[in-house]
Amino acid sequence: MPSNFLSDLETKDGDAVDASQVLKSKTVALYFSSSFLSDLETKNGDAVDASQVLKNKTVALYFSSSWCPACKTFTPLLSVLHEDAQEEGLDFEVVYVSSDNSAExxxxxxxxxxxxxxxVPFDKTAEYKTQFGVFAGKEQSLFSSTKRRSGIPTLVIVNQEGKELDILDCDDAGVIKEIESKATGFLTRWDSMKW
Incomplete structure (x- = not known):
């Protein structure tokens, strides 16, 4: 275990404590107060209550960026897929995980x-890239200890605990063809993966 693990601890009153002394020879139970995807924003940057907004929906993390050519092709298709889901009464929510060069x-x-x-707020995207091993090739040096499973664009369908239920390489010609042909096989399959 790293020597700095749990090094910054506070009492319930906010007072700093020396973790190396307080935790010595003790069993430690960790309590995580925030849930998976607890910090989300609208496209305008307004904070939302994820537990309410994502309830009973299929949730897709969309790993992408504005500078990526394949993403520029896929993003409009994802918009169509999202609209098709709404028209068919399927509760499908997209959550963007940015690989853009800046928050702006x-x-x-x-x-x-x-x-x-x-x-996901721009300053919190690294957490999700690390967890799922999905990030742009040019970001590899930022995630050198993470095995890269997929580049961008990629969709990862998740449950409320953050478990991956499905992954879709959105640069795949077959995936693009299916979405372009208005086939909703993905949506039907994902509808059973609601939160």
Whole structure:
């Protein structure tokens, strides 16, 4: 275990404690007060209550960026897929996980090119990239200890505990063809994966 593990601890009153002394020879139970995807924003940057907004919906994390050519092709298709889901009465929510170069670039991309969906705050995206091993090739040096499973664009369907239920390489010609042909096989399959 790293020597700095739990090094910054406080009492319930907010007073700093020396973790190395307080925890010496003790069994420690960790309590995580925040849930998976607890910090979400609208495309305009307004905070939302994820537990309410995502309730009873299929949730897809969309790993993408404004500078990625394949993402520029797939993002409009994802908007159509999202609209098709709404029209068919399927509760499908997209949550953008940005690989943009800056928060400003992320904001602009969301406003100009994305559907009406949510996003992980720009400063919290690394957590999800690490957890799922999905990030742009040019970000590899930032995640050198993480095995890269997929690049961008990628969709990861998740449950409320953050468990991956399905992953879709959105640069795959077959995936693009199925979405372009208005086939909703993905949506039907994902409908059983609601929160």
């Amino acid at each position: 670039e992320c904001n602009q991309y969301m406003k100009e090119k994305h559907g009406d969906w949510l996003r």
